[in-house]
Amino acid sequence: MRILLVEDELEAARLIASLIGAAGFLVDRASSIAATRAAVARTAYDLVLLDRRLPDGDGLSALTHVRAAQPGVRVMMLTAMDSLDDKVSGLDDGADDYVTKPFQGEELVARIRACLRRAGGPRLAPIRVGALSFDPATREVTIEGKTVALHRRELDLLEALARRASRVAPREILFEEVFAKRFDVQDNALDTAVSRLRRRLETLGAGVSVHTLRGVGYMLTEQAD
Incomplete structure (x- = not known):
């Protein structure tokens, strides 16, 4: 956008x-x-x-x-x-x-x-990476055209990564968007959430990879053949 x-x-x-x-x-x-x-x-x-x-x-x-x-x-x-x-x-x-x-x-x-x-504006195009599609207006996630359900935190994390597809999403930005600055969240909570989402997307056959850039952040890309 x-x-x-x-x-x-x-x-x-x-x-x-x-x-x-x-x-x-x-x-x-x-x-x-x-x-x-x-x-x-x-x-x-x-x-x-x-x-x-x-x-x-x-x-x-x-x-x-x-x-x-x-x-x-x-x-x-x-x-x-x-x-x-x-x-x-x-x-x-x-x-x-x-x-x-x-x-x-x-x-x-x-x-x-x-x-x-907000209704009445231009329809925002879905973000497509691999077999995965994320609709920023409705937050609907589909894989190969089929709607899939994610837990709220998984969905928040996927949205944050999808909006920056093929670009590095910095750790501090992801932490703010996923955990909303909660003070009771441990430092490794983001890594745990990413690992869970990565496994979930692999299981669903999303055709995407979540890359780790140590000390920097994460990046969502189409899975290489």
Whole structure:
């Protein structure tokens, strides 16, 4: 899934792009209204993260053009303009969500996912790896076209890996997404969960491999012949 981040402050843009990139999204960046219009004219996006205070005006004024270019795209305002009037005007003008700075990274990623799951937007394509398919909208897992049931933690872990298929999923990110920062979880809990999921996928004939990069993380790929 591809996100357009519209943010003119370079350091903030770098940090936000790194955060949502680590969550498994592809991120393009724009720093002005003009650059936003050019970006949506040439590339299809699932969601636009739109700042308001941009060098060439209020980012809210770009929303109409974004919607015209890509009618089904989700738009979230991500801005320091945090008064009630600002939020109301942003939502009334068509934003799907309004997030104010400063924000917690985990909350931003969760709200992006919730926004993308919301009915009425573009249908998100299933993620396919080997014989396995994961639907990010419904969280349904199928193998060779047949629906399979996974335990909640297995499903959370598979989603985190599938969203980063063929890329390394860092240990700290997986730990946060699977265990939700529970303080009573031991350090080896992630390794145990991965081992269980790996065996489960092998048993089900998913045609995938879960690789271990020691001290770094894990990676889901199609199984080599």
